[in-house]
Amino acid sequence: MTLGPTSPPAPRTRTARTGPRPTRVWRQSLLLRVTVTTLVLSLIVVGLLGLLLLSRITTGLLESAERTAITEASAGLSDAQRLSSAADTGGSTASPSSIVDTIVASLATRAGSPPQYDVLLLADDAELSGAPERGTNLVSDESVPPTLRDAVTTSGRQSWTYTEIRYLDGRAVPGIVVGAPLSISSVAAYELYYLFPLTEQSSTLDLVRSAVVGTGILLVLLLGAIAVIVTRQVVAPVRSAARTAEQFSEGHLSERMQVRGEDDLARLATSFNEMATSLEDQIHRLENLSAVQQRFVSDVSHELRTPLTTIRMAADVLFESRDAFDQPTARAAELLQTQLDRFENLLADLLEISRYDAGAAILDLETVDLDDLVARAVEGVRPLADRRATRISVETQSTPLPVECDPRRIERVLRNLLDNAVEHGEGEPIDITLGGDDDAVAVTVRDHGVGLADDQIQHVFDRFWRADPARARQTGGTGLGLAIALEDTRLHAGMLDAWGRPGQGACFRLTLPRRADVLLDASPLPLPDDGENHDAPVDAVVLEDAR
Amino acid sequence: MRPGALAPLLAVAALVAGCASIPTSGPIQQGPEVPDGQADQVIRVIVRPPQPDMTPTQIVSGFIEASASFEDDHAIARQYLTADAATSWNPTVGTRVYDGVPTLAPNGPADVDMTATLAGSVTADGHFQVSPGRLLTESFTLDYVEGQWRIANPPPGLLLARSDIDRAFRSYDVYFLDPEFTTLVPDPRLIPANGAGLATSLMQALAAGPTDWLAPAVRTALPDGAGLAVNAVPVEEGVAVVDLDASVRLVNDATRRALSAQIVWTLRQVPGVLAVDLRAGGQALPVPGATNPQPEDTWRGFDPNAMSADAMAYAVRSGRVVEVTGPAPRAVPGGAGLGAPPLDGIAVSFDGNHIAGLDEQGALWAAETRAGAPTVDLIRDPGQSRPSFGRGTSAWVIDPQQELKQVLSDGTVFTIPVEGLSTKIRMESVSVSRDGTRIALVVRRGPHTFVMLALIVLREGAARVQSPVRVDARLTTVTDVAWAEDDRLIVLGAEGAGTPAVYEIDLARAAVRSLGAPPDPLRVAAAPGFPPLAASADGQIYSYAGGPWISAGFGGSPAYPGG
Structure with missing residues (x-):
């Protein structure tokens, strides 16, 4: 596939480039997607695992603390019961305060030093009985929730709950409080409360929590890094394959992927390379075939010219002496003359086309005024138009429209368009509009004849294509006019667009850059119904075709 | 992955697994120094505010x-x-x-x-x-x-x-000095247990001087008017920082040593205090013979409960004074050990060199514990009470005329005036404290006998006994008293009509604790660091080590040096 030196740059994957930048980066980078997905998923998994771990450890710690607390409180309770019954049976005259003191002192001794827990000995109804109450150290009797006191007094059994242990110096720590009724018969009915602060468990939990959080963060980061590394291992060859494929598609047919190792990517590369080789072979074969065909056309055309010249000369003789012939013979000589003209034109067009196909067309640039070219082209078709009683109106701009082009070719383009318009114009007026801006100039040729359907527009520039194969050719067109016009336009890096509606006529627009360094993306003149979307596919078709 | 890469990975995995398990061996590590005497727990009274409509x-x-x-x-x-x-x-x-x-x-x-x-x-x-x-x-x-x-x-x-x-309340001793600055004398105080800053409280008490009762008998090494420059004693990492007035810098070396002993001995009772950083006016106070901070065991020599290294128990066996050192008692050298005359109710001086005792009529004899030393009679009059030495070498007795006598080893007899004792009270026996500042008296008032504690006050070179006070309220039939420590008495007595037993009285809070008793106890002896001894009517001496009284052999009239 050979590309002409004037072919406009291909607007590649236009739709994929739309959208804000982050979204684009997200969509285009597999590495980013895999890494972010890995990070998010591993964060969720690690978070869940951390929560599970923490809750298990918390439960374990608390269960152990509960067991210790209940065991210790039970032992203390039996100790206190023994002491209180000893005080009962002792028969001594010890005051209630000293009995209570003795019991609490004994319990306090069990707590060790520094004490592992605090003890509260509260009377069931201290306000009424005035029974002495005791606590160890600084623990406040507000640490015991009233609900627990109710539970202890009503159930008469050991009960426990979690609470906030408050101290007189203002400290408050979470803890377990275990309560049980204790009857000191010589004094009053009491409740014995053991208060176990959970500061150690809490600090252990803090330690574990910080460890879990730290490990989790580290783990997530490591997983992210691993995802980056692994994805890069996969993505790098894929990217290189994509690059190779892009180069290949841009015509560098010798481009091949590097094959490393024996893994899946290596297999992909091998397959790609095989495919590329196969494609290259096919394309070369097709190129050769195309070249042979072009050569053939060119050769045939040349070879036909010599005998044609001889035939022409003979035909001219016959034509000039037609008056001497009888009527049928004279008519045959006239017919021969006309068909020879068509044959010559066809041969010339074929030679021109074959020159394009061979890439041998050369631009002969000079700066001319578009009005002059249009005027010359109109003059050229004037006889034909007069025959068809077709009026041609030219709407030009007040300022001249200089353009750098090959005037011979552009005039031919305009002639082709006008011929076409007159031929299909059904005698209706033809409107020529000229326009231009800083970068480009444009001409539209509008007829109001039979018009073109959407599917016809797609083929209007095809070689030897006819809208109605049954229609007789009146002007002796070769069927190559629009094809040559398109080739000429391409040679100028211009645009040639077609618009049409059945019954409403057709419109062709030629847009040319004013200078060779201008890249066209729009035309100074609109096509009819430009506001509607009907021409969009046309435009797209032309663009596609132009590519 | 190559198999070769597996080995180091396995090694790392094993190492990590090792870190995560509980070790069963390891290096020997040293813990921090554990201060003796942790703060014990405080029992708090929970009291209720007044309720409405109380009578x-x-x-x-x-x-x-x-x-x-x-x-x-x-x-x-x-x-x-x-x-x-x-x-x-x-x-x-x-x-x-x-x-x-x-x-x-x-x-x-x-x-x-x-x-x-x-x-x-x-x-x-x-x-x-x-x-x-x-x-x-x-x-x-x-x-x-x-x-x-x-x-x-x-x-x-x-x-x-x-x-x-x-x-x-918790009882703590604030230490002062005997008049000669040779030993410390405890001044027990009751300090609220929940009060903050025990070290500060004790130092403030020390700076304020001895209690009114003890003041005549003791001295303080702190100069008059000098107190704490910073009215707080912070304790950091086992070191209590005491900052005294700058005027303390003026005192001489002996006073500095005595002052240091007072402060270190007082503050070492505070849980966690292992040393005292002594300063005056903000700067370290140099004390000869001591580093600064002064460790808590710096001033062993001032220990009011110190006994000499060769101190032992003595007893009387068949009229002879013997050393109770084991299963085979050994007679002391000199006349006392020979039993000429046979002695009973003996006392041994603090240095162990003098022995005093009573003969059968109650006359006071004395002898040195060296070979060949004769027994000399110090007071011929019969009916003397059992002697007591205290710190020095002079024996204290009560004669039948209710006069307290101090008898020097050369036979010189001083009559010590006793002030503040009711005329209805008769003194029966004495026991001088080993620091020489206090004297425990067994006195009789009507049918009751009990223990009183009085001060020995030196004034213008002459001693006198004053300010006798009761030490307990429970014992009503007391027959003997001995000093177990500088603030604890061992008393042989009975509560009301109970059987006689051995009691220990904590002078700080007048707490009486029964130690039980051997059968028919007659006499007691006690000394710091030694088990209390009791003589029984069955002719044996019993010893108390926390459990039952166990026999320490035949004999009577047990005594410890300084008793």
């Missing part, structure tokens, strides 16, 4: 109970008072202590009389003094304030039960 009696009862709670400067007790009384009531001027449960009786609509057995009192500076046999009566007048009864005339100071004292 006057209930209000008084509630007030007395609430007084035992020291939180917030007795805030709850003050709620039982009228507004005026709550602001004017000063609980810190001293504490009266009662035994048992007080009796409250309404006396008119707005008056309540309280009656209880007075056990003693705690002065504002923390000295506990027993007052046996007295009654504590207090009359409360109540006002009707906003529909509620409130006490209008709370007595100054606190009214606490004996059990409150045991619970809410």
Whole structure:
């Protein structure tokens, strides 16, 4: 596939480039997607695992603390019961305060030093009985929730709950409080409360929590890094394959992927390379075939010219002496003359086309005024138009429209368009509009004849294509006019667009850059119904075709 | 992955697994120094504010109970008072202590009389003094304030039960010096257990000087008027920082040593204190023979409970004085060991070189414990009490004329005046403390015998005994007394009509503890670091080591040096 030196740059994957930048980066980078997905998923998994771990450890710690607390409180309770019954049976005259003191002192001794827990000995109804109450150290009797006191007094059994242990110096720590009724018969009915602060468990939990959080963060980061590394291992060859494929598609047919190792990517590369080789072979074969065909056309055309010249000369003789012939013979000589003209034109067009196909067309640039070219082209078709009683109106701009082009070719383009318009114009007026801006100039040729359907527009520039194969050719067109016009336009890096509606006529627009360094993306003149979307596919078709 | 890469990975995995398991071996590691005597737990009284519509009696009862709670400067007790009384009531001027449960009786609509057995009192500076046999009566007048009864005339100071004292106060010794600056003398104080800054309290007490009772007998090395430059004693990492007035720099080396001993011995009772950083006016006070900070065991020589290394127990066997060193007692050298004359009721001097005893008629004899030393009679008159040496080499006895005699080893006899003793009281025996500042007397008043403690005061070169006080309220039949430590007495006596037993009396809080007794105990002996000994009527000496009394061999009249 050979590309002409004037072919406009291909607007590649236009739709994929739309959208804000982050979204684009997200969509285009597999590495980013895999890494972010890995990070998010591993964060969720690690978070869940951390929560599970923490809750298990918390439960374990608390269960152990509960067991210790209940065991210790039970032992203390039996100790206190023994002491209180000893005080009962002792028969001594010890005051209630000293009995209570003795019991609490004994319990306090069990707590060790520094004490592992605090003890509260509260009377069931201290306000009424005035029974002495005791606590160890600084623990406040507000640490015991009233609900627990109710539970202890009503159930008469050991009960426990979690609470906030408050101290007189203002400290408050979470803890377990275990309560049980204790009857000191010589004094009053009491409740014995053991208060176990959970500061150690809490600090252990803090330690574990910080460890879990730290490990989790580290783990997530490591997983992210691993995802980056692994994805890069996969993505790098894929990217290189994509690059190779892009180069290949841009015509560098010798481009091949590097094959490393024996893994899946290596297999992909091998397959790609095989495919590329196969494609290259096919394309070369097709190129050769195309070249042979072009050569053939060119050769045939040349070879036909010599005998044609001889035939022409003979035909001219016959034509000039037609008056001497009888009527049928004279008519045959006239017919021969006309068909020879068509044959010559066809041969010339074929030679021109074959020159394009061979890439041998050369631009002969000079700066001319578009009005002059249009005027010359109109003059050229004037006889034909007069025959068809077709009026041609030219709407030009007040300022001249200089353009750098090959005037011979552009005039031919305009002639082709006008011929076409007159031929299909059904005698209706033809409107020529000229326009231009800083970068480009444009001409539209509008007829109001039979018009073109959407599917016809797609083929209007095809070689030897006819809208109605049954229609007789009146002007002796070769069927190559629009094809040559398109080739000429391409040679100028211009645009040639077609618009049409059945019954409403057709419109062709030629847009040319004013200078060779201008890249066209729009035309100074609109096509009819430009506001509607009907021409969009046309435009797209032309663009596609132009590519 | 190559198989070769597996080995280091496995090694790392094994290492990590090792870190995560509990080790079963490891290097020997040293822990921090554990201070002796952790702070024991405080038992707190939970008291309730007055409830609506309490009767006057209930209000008084509630007030007395609430007084035992020291939180917030007795805030709850003050709620039982009228507004005026709550602001004017000063609980810190001293504490009266009662035994048992007080009796409250309404006396008119707005008056309540309280009656209880007075056990003693705690002065504002923390000295506990027993007052046996007295009654504590207090009359409360109540006002009707906003529909509620409130006490209008709370007595100054606190009214606490004996059990409150045991619970809410801790006893600590503040150390002073004997007049010669040779040994420390404890001055026991009761300090509220929940009070913050024990080191500060003790140093403030030391700077304020000895209690009124002990003051005539002791001296302090702190110069007059000198106190703490910084009125706090912070304890950091086992070091208590004591910053004294700059004027302390003027004192001589001996006084500095004595002062250091006072401070270190006082502060080493504070849990966690291992050394004392002594400063004067902000700068370290150099003390000869001591590093700064001074470790807690710097001043062993001032130990009031120190006994000489070769101290041992003595006893009398068949009239001979023997050393009780094991299964085979050995007679002391000299006349005392020969039993000429046979002695009983012996005493041994603090240095172990002199022995004094009574013969069968009660005349006082003495002998040195060296070979060939004769037994000399110091007082020929019969009927002397059992002698006691105390710190020096002079024996103290009571003669039949109720005169206290101090007999020097050369036979010189001083009559020591005894001041402050009621004429109804007869002295029966004496025991001088090993620091030489106090004397324990067994006295008789009517049918009862009990222990009194008096001071030995040196004034203008002459000694006198003054300020005798009761040390307990329980023992009513006391026959013998001995000093176990500088603040603990061992007493042979009985409660009321009970059988005689050996008791230990803690002088700080007048706490009496029974140690049990061997059968028919006659005499006791005690010394710091030695088990108490008791002579029994069965002719054996028994020893007490925490369990039952066990026999230490035949003999009588046990004695320790300095007893």
